Amino acid sequence: MSTKRTITFEVMRYRPESDAEPSYQTYSVPCEQEWVVLDALLYIKDNLDTTLSFRWSCHMAVCGSCGMIVNGEPMLSCKAFLRDYPDVIRVEPLTNFPIERDLVIVMDDFITKLASIKPYIIPKEERKVEQGEYLQTPVQLKKFKQYTLCINCLLCYAACPQYGLVPEFVGPAALALAHRYNLDSRDNGRSQRQEIAASHDGVWECSFVGACSEVCPKHVDPAGAIQQTKIASTMDYFLGFLQGGS
Amino acid sequence: MSRKPYIRPIPKTSWYMRDGRYKRYMLREVTCVFIGAYTGVLTMGLLRLSQGKEAYEAFLQAMNTPSAIVFHILALLFAVYHSTTWFNVTPQAMPIMKGDDFLPGKVIVTAHYAGWAVVSLFILLVVGI
Numbered sequence: 001m002s003t004k005r006t007i008t009f010e011v012m013r014y015r016p017e018s019d020a021e022p023s024y025q026t027y028s029v030p031c032e033q034e035w036v037v038l039d040a041l042l043y044i045k046d047n048l049d050t051t052l053s054f055r056w057s058c059h060m061a062v063c064g065s066c067g068m069i070v071n072g073e074p075m076l077s078c079k080a081f082l083r084d085y086p087d088v089i090r091v092e093p094l095t096n097f098p099i100e101r102d103l104v105i106v107m108d109d110f111i112t113k114l115a116s117i118k119p120y121i122i123p124k125e126e127r128k129v130e131q132g133e134y135l136q137t138p139v140q141l142k143k144f145k146q147y148t149l150c151i152n153c154l155l156c157y158a159a160c161p162q163y164g165l166v167p168e169f170v171g172p173a174a175l176a177l178a179h180r181y182n183l184d185s186r187d188n189g190r191s192q193r194q195e196i197a198a199s200h201d202g203v204w205e206c207s208f209v210g211a212c213s214e215v216c217p218k219h220v221d222p223a224g225a226i227q228q229t230k231i232a233s234t235m236d237y238f239l240g241f242l243q244g245g246s
Numbered sequence: 247m248s249r250k251p252y253i254r255p256i257p258k259t260s261w262y263m264r265d266g267r268y269k270r271y272m273l274r275e276v277t278c279v280f281i282g283a284y285t286g287v288l289t290m291g292l293l294r295l296s297q298g299k300e301a302y303e304a305f306l307q308a309m310n311t312p313s314a315i316v317f318h319i320l321a322l323l324f325a326v327y328h329s330t331t332w333f334n335v336t337p338q339a340m341p342i343m344k345g346d347d348f349l350p351g352k353v354i355v356t357a358h359y360a361g362w363a364v365v366s367l368f369i370l371l372v373v374g375i
């Protein structure tokens with residue numbers, strides 16, 4: 001048996017066809033104890049206001065669609081348990097991104113950047129299907145496994161002050177994924193990715209605030225990946241120097 | 247339907263007030279001002295030393311004033327804060343794989359503190375002698 005708790009939701013609304021700028025709308029929601037913020041938003045959509053727009057899909061922290069700012073903190077709304085919040089909860093779309101409508105952001109910039117770092121294996125040797133799969137030991141996998149867990153939820157971009165101030169910055173998740181493929185024993189694409197990752201708008205734009213890693217719901221640690229890329233790029237530079245290159 | 251995405255403005259000079267994390271970051275960055283100033287003082291000391299005994303003694307005298315002592319204590323505190331914040335993130339920047347697994351972060355951080363202690367002890371011994 002569960003007792004309901006009434007929570008006030010202040011939800012940022014933006015209706016491009018009628019609003020010049022976003023504003024807050026308040027909803028009073030009778031919440032079940034075990035609900036998350038996403039449940040409350042679904043309640044609003046089903047019972048109070050069908051016009052409220054937001055993205056979601058899996059409701060289990062896997063799809064990465066339901067990222068929002070909940071009481072000032074980038075969160076997956078499916079992982080933001082109401083029991084951890086006071087009776088007034090403010091929900092906004094992810095910061096640092098343009099708002100398409102209500103809680104829906106425009107993520108085109110991230111998708112372009114993600115594609116630019118070639119987030120796929122560029123094989124060392126082309127193999128035919130008959131030659132079988134590319135083999136990898138568990139230890140080789142462990143080197144980069146943590147970076148494979150990224151669900152492209154963009155909480156890290158919303159937390160990154162640098163991305164807010166310098167929109168050209170390639171940003172945490174894309175750079176972490178570049179690092180993930182660079183570390184993969186089957187991959188040979190590092191020099192191609194470095195053109196973006198080691199550029200001015202790449203890792204060097206990061207000043208290691210570390211907020212990305214703190215908010216990441218999958219413990220990817222993009223800040224760590226970026227610092228490692230900085231160290232590796234610096235080594236490249238000095239090795240090139242020693243070898244008489246540029 | 248035509249789109250009209252809304253871009254929220256970011257205050258260029260006060261953005262870090264929005265979040266405790268950003269404030270902590272700014273504090274870490276501000277420490278470099280003190281470390282920079284201390285480096286300046288140290289360089290000045292070397293310059294004075296090269297100018298002879300008298301110049302160096304005047305410099306030492308100047309360092310013996312209350313304001314100079316307060317500055318040095320402040321610089322030391324900021325340097326300690328700066329160093330510890332960096333030591334604590336070293337496992338993220340430099341993960342070390344040993345055998346089949348990563349070295350625990352604690353080991354890497356402790357090694358940095360140990361290195362710091364050894365170097366400090368060495369310097370204290372040299373200065374003390």
Ligand code: SF4
Nearest residue numbers: 150151153154156216
């Ligand atoms: S790195 Fe973490 S916070 Fe960033 S997109 Fe991937 S899962 Fe989300």
